[in-house]
């Protein structure tokens with residue numbers, strides 16, 4: 387939990403200033419208690435169903451995060467051989483891993499490496515290649531249920547004009563091609579997008595998958611994907627996860643039990659976003675055309691969501707801030723100044739306060755001076771996992787806080803790392 391004690395932000399029971407002194411900035415910090423809270427919310431909401439939660443590790447692939455998920459009984463959704471490799475390192479056994487394909491190469495398919503991993507196929511062309519390579523893995527079909535949703539066009543993954551899934555019109559042919567070769571289609575899958583606030587589209591997609599399932603005799607799983615949102619902005623409602631669980635149970639439970647099927651959900655963001663804080667230091671204050679700009683020692687190389695999607699991340703002064711500045715208890719009237727917050731990369735788009743069309747916005751925060759720490763909140767999902775080496779800035783370290791306990795879970799990169807493997 388984030389709270390202010392005597393003006394300093396605390397994560398778990400640890401002060402942000404102590405963390406910055408010990409590990410430097412920029413720094414990713416995850417609060418294990420919040421991850422556990424989210425895990426429990428997922429388990430509770432769907433507990434009436436024959437249900438198995440999976441974790442979409444693309445949201446945050448740190449081994450320590452994966453360890454929490456595995457320990458809580460989650461399976462792992464992977465999307466590349468690299469993710470499979472990390473999942474195995476984290477102790478997930480092959481029968482607890484799904485590999486969801488997207489334009490994978492033959493090398494990718496060969497690199498799966500274990501016949502127990504479910505291959506969740508994205509197109510007819512991938513089925514052909516699996517047959518040509520004579521892979522014997524259980525097959526699931528990713529269906530484009532024609533219902534898409536999400537916080538930004540780039541993360542809507544079903545409906546027209548997206549690269550994902552087998553169209554409803556083709557799905558019967560896909561089943562026949564796979565099963566005529568002696569393989570079994572053990573799963574149907576639909577992931578319709580990310581950052582979805584409303585259960586409406588999720589439930590509609592579930593209905594389509596349920597309808598379709600009657601044509602598949604060998605099913606063991608129905609995987610309804612991820613997509614559950616978190617409230618990034620002050621005043622935004624929590625996703626009604628218990629309503630989602632109740633409605634899913636109402637429409638799916640009977641069919642699942644009658645056919646001895648297990649429902650899977652594979653959330654990423656919902657499990658980890660709120661646990662994460664990116665801590666950075668204020669390096670400059672600049673006034674331009676009457677507007678204050680605050681510069682920090684990180685950029686879109688470490689947290690790309692504001693720059694890429696115009697996504698909102700709540701920002702607080704962690705060195706000398708107030709409870710009124712926290713998202714959960716935000717009081718705009720109590721904040722001192724309107725600022726633009728920008729990073730240290732050589733690009734004008736390196737701004738943390740912008741809208742989805744790239745327009746620079748201001749943010750009202752507690753007064754800030756050079757050397758203060760700024761916390762970018764709710765950065766645990768698609769933060770580090772989307773980080774890049776742009777401008778040859780080092781990837782930040784990651785720390786897990788659990789009450790009083792603090793553990794370094796990934797070291798800061800070194801300059802030598804930047805040239806490793808280069809000739």
Ligand SMILES: Cc1ncc(COP(=O)(O)O)c(C=O)c1O
Nearest residue numbers: 442577580581612613653654655
């Ligand atoms: C196939 C698949 N499953 C699950 C997820 C997780 O989505 P979210 O983090 O919105 O729950 C994604 C994200 O893109 C995905 O592509």
